[in-house]
Amino acid sequence: MTLIMTTKPSPTNPNSKLTTVDILILGAGWTSTFLIPLLEYQHITHAATTTTGRDGTLKFQFSLPKKHDEEPDLKPYSALPAAKTVLITFPLRGAEETKYLVESYIKTHSHSATTSSSQIGLIGEDSETDTKPSFIQLGSTGLFTIPSQPTWVTRHSAYNTTDSRAQAEDALLALGGCVLDLAGLWGGERNARHWIDRVAATKEALATKKSLHMIHGLDVARGIVAVHRRWEKARGERFMLTDLMVYDWWALILGFAGELDVENGNSERAEKQMKWIGELMQEQGVRALPRDMETLGRSYDSREFWETFGIMPTRSRISSVVIGGQY
Template sequence: MLSSCLPLLAPASAAAAAAATRLSSLVSSFGLTSSTGSMQLSSSSAVDLLILGAGWTATFLIPHLESEHRDISYATTTRDGRDGSIQWSFNPDLEGPEQFAPLPRAKTVLVVFPIRGPGGSARLVQGYEEAIGARARWIQLGSTGIFDGGPTLAALRVQAASGSDSEKQAASSSPTPPELEWTTRHSPYDKTNARAIAEDELLSQHQETVVLNLSGLWGGSRDPINWLARVAPTEAALEQKGSLHLIHGLDVARAIIAVHLAKHLPTSGSVSPLSEEEKQEDRAATTTNTGGQRWILTDMHLVDWWDLASAHPDAPTTSSSPTEPTPDRALWVRNLMRKHDVRALPRSAAELGRAIDAREFWDAFGLGPVKARWEKGRA
């Protein structure tokens, strides 16, 4: 998909059918075909932003571009070429620039799909930049799961919570709350995680690289209420749940544009002083790494899973199981509050034991989330 900001495209008021026809002609005229026989990219085939892997994120990013940043031209890719996008997929094992021939030159490349393990990120950056004959700015979307284990660790916790009665009793017998741990972009993360390995490799390419580690994505088809049945199917599983951090698709889009538009990429934000340990880690990273920056992105709010479950005790009814009984999560929460002497919800960050501090990104780029705080019906 090429944005309407490029030459020869129909104005926004043209009929949809005519626009689609002109878009198809434009793609052909720009030489954006699936052929990889030539590495010569036409100088007219250039955009400001290239979106590799247009999926859920693009449903917020493209409307935001069209409504607020019509001066930013863009192109999108998908595996099947749907919605006027460029049909293209990345082969992380393929060396050289040939596979990038169908793509336009871009000032900024947004990588939406995950890359795992070593080699792929280097081949992507080096191959594309060789193909266009210039350096680009890179944005890789990642997950905060590398800091806390993400879905994999969560699944293990649920499994542990569903273990034997003696195991459950041992796990919950201590009245001492967990020590509060604030996670920031400077916090240790799992460097053996396949996605983290690829992200580190991308950041090592040059200074015009950024990784945005996103917390729970919501908006549109994604509703946190629908996650309860998966992450807390039983009272024992819910007992293990602490904090939930979210970021709306629109704010992800705004963050991406902020990185793209930045004249110079910031290396820090003006937040409260780092701890001595974080200062040492930061100094070591600055000394040894001449690459890009990793940022954590949340809406700067903290959601308590117990609070969410008690406010929405019944799972949404689906057409496939309209009469299937739903768990009384409100009762579960009352039982847990009594068991752990929790007097009111939501629990504090100290009671939850773990929380994410994402202020640094918003401070560094001079903006704030507009969908700050999830509420049902605001998607």
Template sequence: MNYVELLILGAGWTSDFLISLLLQNDITFAATTRDGRDRSGYKTLKFEFDPDSEDPSPYRILPDAQTVLITFPIYKSGGSKTLTSLWKETHTESKAAFIQLGSTGIWNGDRTLKSQQRPIWLDRHSKFNAANDRARAEEELLGLSPTVPTTVLDLSGLWGGQRHPRNWVQRVAPSKEALAHKGSIHLIHGVDVARAIIAVHSNFAAASGERWLLTDCRVYDWWDLASAWGGSSPANSSPAGNPSEPSGIVGPQPAWVRELMKESGIHALPRPHSTFDRALDSREFWDTFELSPSKTLLSA
């Protein structure tokens, strides 16, 4: 296979949703893993990115592509340039565009944001933590445009399949004190990540050189979720194994939420956005590509 429309570098969790959608849309693809194992029923190519290596040989087995999707994080300075340079060296006629999957975590911990009036609404143009290694690598990649078409999709909390937020409550709220400090959570389903990738692939001119922030256009409240689910775990899911269909609420979290509501003067859930440290606004992506999130309100 010398050419595909989409090449997935690092076929992990996202690829389980993406490959299915690529097949539905008759988009040719290839995918890589570190060991060349099967993924979603398809044989992958063996490839491992080494940001410290200038050896082009691992890239020679990769087919040329219209779009190259980088699913793994790049932390090392110069890593993005190394990857694209070695790609060009081994695919001299390629006009490939590059999508890097990132995280909305780059908007965490930036002290310049703390002085803003709450609620802190952040969008893709908001200042981010410039000291974040991942953000620096993304900036490097975006800086290659327009010579090399590039874009970054920064994703909020990923869920779908057996990965469900109800199973995270015990980990993030093992005590009342821990739960008291939990505010907002932003999510996006794997299906919508896949739809977003294909939308960018199909209209890269609208994305080139830009960083995008992706959520399902909702702000969830950890107290609300903990109250509804308690400290459930996969073992407490329905007999069918569907974590979105609980067999019952377990754990002390609902009682803790009631106590915290009384102590904080909160009359009902979810809490007002003004009580949160941040709220993410991802409307611009969905408006630009004329899409709407399909998996919202934690629907199955």
């Protein structure tokens, strides 16, 4: 299967005028450039929003009411199509934001006009009179970056519960939603080799770089579709998504430095970065790259997601080579 990824949502999306869709994407950004082509390929009806309504999307911008005592304006929610699955791609901060978004959407797409947060129950469940949509929140594995974390980290590991994004995710889980915490994103416009100057600006900065975890946009899209199709395995669960690889920053930079040399015509910079890696290997007693897991430290184990949904990542191994119109 070859999917040609676009740089923006389809400008002539016929699904944008549907009143009922399979998947509603709240926030058609980078992820949608992989997700929308996949949905179209699999004939999954969908609609997407942006804050401006550009490129054939629906205009929607999330915000809490400015005053707690004022009557919320639910017109933006009423204008959205009913969906089996609602995908939230933008970050929500704090439990209040999650509860407000979920309550507002369900209230405007429910047979019961009196739905409140205390009456929502578990989202994604059927009742005698109504079918509640499933909600998926995209998050970041960064919430697992806390002191004293063991080398191997899974979705069940401790995380930063004081983080406002984590609190928003916890609120969705309590309502029966699903959270997909994504590792570093690459593909399309996000080319890994362009990060080198930022992370290897100095030898001192390079010395601190250890492990890196990534996930390609196409595999994010495949994961979202898998959750949509097998919701019974996702309800109330937080999953960690990586491409099952633990990358060594030094190995990546050593591999990409020469490519950047050719692309930018800056051999001096590439030679300096490669020289630093050689010096650091000597200073730290590293015989070969990649370094072992104990040296790299934090390592994410995301096997449970792929095992649960019966799929495997198709873009494991960061590359800058363009194949079939995509990275």
